[in-house]
Amino acid sequence: MTLLKVENLCVDFPTPDGLVAAVHDTSFEISPGETLAIVGESGSGKTVTNLALMGLIPLRTANVTGSAKFESHDGPVDLLAMNRNDLRKYRGRDMAMIFQDPMSSLHPFYTIGDQIIEAHQIHNKVDIKVSRDRAIELLEMVGIQGAATRIKSFPHQFSGGMRQRVMIAMALVNNPALLIADEPTTALDVTVQAQIMKLLSDLQKELKMAMILITHDMGVVAGAADRVNVMYAGRIVESANVRDLYANPLMPYTQGLLASVPRMDRPHTERLSAIPGQPPSMIALPTGCSFNPRCGRKSEVGASKCESQMPDLTTRGNQHFARCFIGEGA
Amino acid sequence: MFAYISRRLAVSLLILLTVSFAVYVIFAFLPFDPAALTCGKNCNDPGIIEANRRRLGYDLPFFTQYFLFLKGLFFGRTFGEGAALINCPAPSLGYSFQQHACVTNLIGEALPVTFSLAIGAIVMWLALGIGLGILAARFRGRIVDQLSTIFVLIGTSLPTFLTGLLLMVFVVIRWHLIPFPSGNYTPFIENPFEWAQILFLPWLTLAFAYAALYTRFVRSSVIDTSNEDYIRTARAKGLSESVILGKHTLRAALAPIATMAGLDFAGLLGGAILTESVFNLPGLGRLAISAVVKYDLPIIVATTLLAAFIVVIMNLIVDILYAYIDPRVRVA
Numbered sequence: 001m002t003l004l005k006v007e008n009l010c011v012d013f014p015t016p017d018g019l020v021a022a023v024h025d026t027s028f029e030i031s032p033g034e035t036l037a038i039v040g041e042s043g044s045g046k047t048v049t050n051l052a053l054m055g056l057i058p059l060r061t062a063n064v065t066g067s068a069k070f071e072s073h074d075g076p077v078d079l080l081a082m083n084r085n086d087l088r089k090y091r092g093r094d095m096a097m098i099f100q101d102p103m104s105s106l107h108p109f110y111t112i113g114d115q116i117i118e119a120h121q122i123h124n125k126v127d128i129k130v131s132r133d134r135a136i137e138l139l140e141m142v143g144i145q146g147a148a149t150r151i152k153s154f155p156h157q158f159s160g161g162m163r164q165r166v167m168i169a170m171a172l173v174n175n176p177a178l179l180i181a182d183e184p185t186t187a188l189d190v191t192v193q194a195q196i197m198k199l200l201s202d203l204q205k206e207l208k209m210a211m212i213l214i215t216h217d218m219g220v221v222a223g224a225a226d227r228v229n230v231m232y233a234g235r236i237v238e239s240a241n242v243r244d245l246y247a248n249p250l251m252p253y254t255q256g257l258l259a260s261v262p263r264m265d266r267p268h269t270e271r272l273s274a275i276p277g278q279p280p281s282m283i284a285l286p287t288g289c290s291f292n293p294r295c296g297r298k299s300e301v302g303a304s305k306c307e308s309q310m311p312d313l314t315t316r317g318n319q320h321f322a323r324c325f326i327g328e329g330a
Numbered sequence: 331m332f333a334y335i336s337r338r339l340a341v342s343l344l345i346l347l348t349v350s351f352a353v354y355v356i357f358a359f360l361p362f363d364p365a366a367l368t369c370g371k372n373c374n375d376p377g378i379i380e381a382n383r384r385r386l387g388y389d390l391p392f393f394t395q396y397f398l399f400l401k402g403l404f405f406g407r408t409f410g411e412g413a414a415l416i417n418c419p420a421p422s423l424g425y426s427f428q429q430h431a432c433v434t435n436l437i438g439e440a441l442p443v444t445f446s447l448a449i450g451a452i453v454m455w456l457a458l459g460i461g462l463g464i465l466a467a468r469f470r471g472r473i474v475d476q477l478s479t480i481f482v483l484i485g486t487s488l489p490t491f492l493t494g495l496l497l498m499v500f501v502v503i504r505w506h507l508i509p510f511p512s513g514n515y516t517p518f519i520e521n522p523f524e525w526a527q528i529l530f531l532p533w534l535t536l537a538f539a540y541a542a543l544y545t546r547f548v549r550s551s552v553i554d555t556s557n558e559d560y561i562r563t564a565r566a567k568g569l570s571e572s573v574i575l576g577k578h579t580l581r582a583a584l585a586p587i588a589t590m591a592g593l594d595f596a597g598l599l600g601g602a603i604l605t606e607s608v609f610n611l612p613g614l615g616r617l618a619i620s621a622v623v624k625y626d627l628p629i630i631v632a633t634t635l636l637a638a639f640i641v642v643i644m645n646l647i648v649d650i651l652y653a654y655i656d657p658r659v660r661v662a
Contacts, residue, residue, distance in 0.1 A: 054566060056562060056565055056566060085570075088568045088569070088570060089568065090568070091565075091566060091567070091568040092566060092567040092568035092569075093568060096566065097566045099559060099562070099563065101559060104558065104559040104560065105559045105560055105562070105563045106560055106563065107560040107563070107564070107578055107581075107582070108560070108582070108656070108657070108658055109581050109582060109585075109655070109656060109657060110581075111657075118567065118569070119567045119568075122567060122568050122569055123568060154657040154658070156657070156658050167563075170563075170567070
């Protein structure tokens with residue numbers, strides 16, 4: 001069974017300088033309970049993909065096309081085909097989202113209790129006391145001490161890590177089937193990052209929910225994900241189960257990403273490897289493969305091919321897909 | 331909170347004391363003889379001038395004068411003696427020899443007029459400015475927004491004396507939309523209808539200028555707040571756009587308006603000089619202006635002090651109020 005099946009998702013932003021194809025013809029799916037990591041550099045389209053699914057891209061600023069079949073509490077729906085007002089029924093209930101910066105994602109004027117209760121009330125016709133108890137339950141679940149009194153605290157009275165826990169509690173208050181976590185640990189200290197990731201995966205197992213984890217931290221991916229989509233310049237360039245991806249990265253970009261992760265088992269005198277060049281401008285994408293100007297392995301298939309043709313995302317067996325001419329059809 | 335308020339009150343008192351001293355110094359060392367001014371333009375009789383000097387205490391050393399002034403604020407003050415005794419009970423702000431009245435009484439007559447003017451104007455401009463600002467932000471770039479820009483441009487460019495006269499000429503004289511203000515200011519308790527009728531145009535005049543500023547401010551504040559991460563969070567919860575705007579965006583966007591409105595209101599209470607002059611309202615602004623023209627020093631000192639007092643008090647009120655609006659500035 002598939003919880004969410006995204007097909008041919010395109011998100012274009014018209015700008016004075018031309019059309020920016022932030023997400024181009026992207027398809028993927030996620031099963032209940034599964035964790036899908038979406039990785040890529042800044043501007044690769046990972047966040048926009050998910051904002052589009054949640055219907056959080058301001059309407060008049062972008063063209064969103066494609067389909068997203070989702071198993072909601074009242075049957076299958078297409079998230080991209082319905083209007084924004086209908087989408088509200090599912091937002092925060094069947095699918096919830098936590099954001100990158102917990103410092104600014106909570107309303108500074110309302111207590112965290114009010115904010116969590118509000119999230120519960122909007123989707124449940126229950127007494128406010130029920131919502132309050134639910135809020136306390138969730139805050140305890142995410143590890144906030146003295147939840148019954150802390151519920152009256154304001155966001156500024158919490159540390160960053162604690163605020164992210166509050167955000168998680170708020171996202172989970174309606175038992176969503178899908179949680180989208182957009183770089184949930186980027187703004188946090190390293191030690192807190194590990195705690196939050198552990199909390200997320202524990203809760204995920206306990207509540208049996210699927211998670212889309214957006215990150216650029218390959219270490220986080222290895223620890224938490226089942227499947228990985230690597231995005232580059234608005235396209236998925238490689239998709240595989242996490243073990244396959246780490247054991248056998250096929251696309252040179254993925255190889256570069258993995259090589260750039262610092263490793264404890266390498267001599268500390270060794271320089272960290274980096275992918276040469278810059279991510280391309282989304283307004284003037286290079287012809288052919290978007291990655292070709294930075295690719296060190298073009299010669300293996302002939303540079304002219306990479307510079308003139310966009311490779312397709314093709315299967316390499318064992319649910320492993322890559323968008324690269326290297327090894328294609330082998 | 332109590333400690334905070336008491337601390338602020340103490341500081342406010344200190345500020346007022348400083349202001350009063352500064353004002354007193356300025357007017358004490360102006361190159362005018364206050365006693366000579368009490369006796370009219372063509373008065374050259376040194377006897378009368380010296381007598382008045384003694385009666386008003388201008389013959390005393392500067393610090394004694396200042397001390398008597400402060401003492402008068404709390405305990406009242408008498409001028410002269412015998413049959414010519416003048417008693418100005420506390421809080422006495424001095425005696426205007428030109429108007430032959432205690433300054434406190436003069437202010438007591440003028441303040442309600444100015445207050446009536448300010449309160450009606452602020453209600454109007456808040457309603458207009460906030461309403462139009464929200465609309466302009468909500469429909470950014472569309473016709474409502476463009477119209478509001480025109481309104482802002484006109485409102486901020488036209489001086490109040492011109493707006494007032496234009497309103498008078500067109501609304502009252504040409505178009506007969508409201509009857510000609512039938513004469514003098516009428517207190518609210520005497521006849522609320524007449525009170526409102528006379529003040530309607532002055533309200534409109536003041537509100538027009540301020541509403542333009544507020545429209546611009548509210549518009550940008552609402553737009554800025556709409557781009558905050560926590561508004562995206564509210565949307566992700568599944569809240570409707572009207573709840574997001576009404577509960578989440580406006581709460582944060584309008585908080586700074588409280589500060590702005592408080593201080594603008596205080597400024598107006600100090601006397602809306604132009605508007606009061608155009609519409610012939612016997613308020614503080616006009617009292618101050620006529621005193622300045624006639625070098626009526628006790629009134630000038632008193633109106634200046636009163637304006638400072640109002641600003642300091644409003645500042646305190648706004649700060650206390652703000653702590654209730656924004657929990658981040660609350661002090662333990």
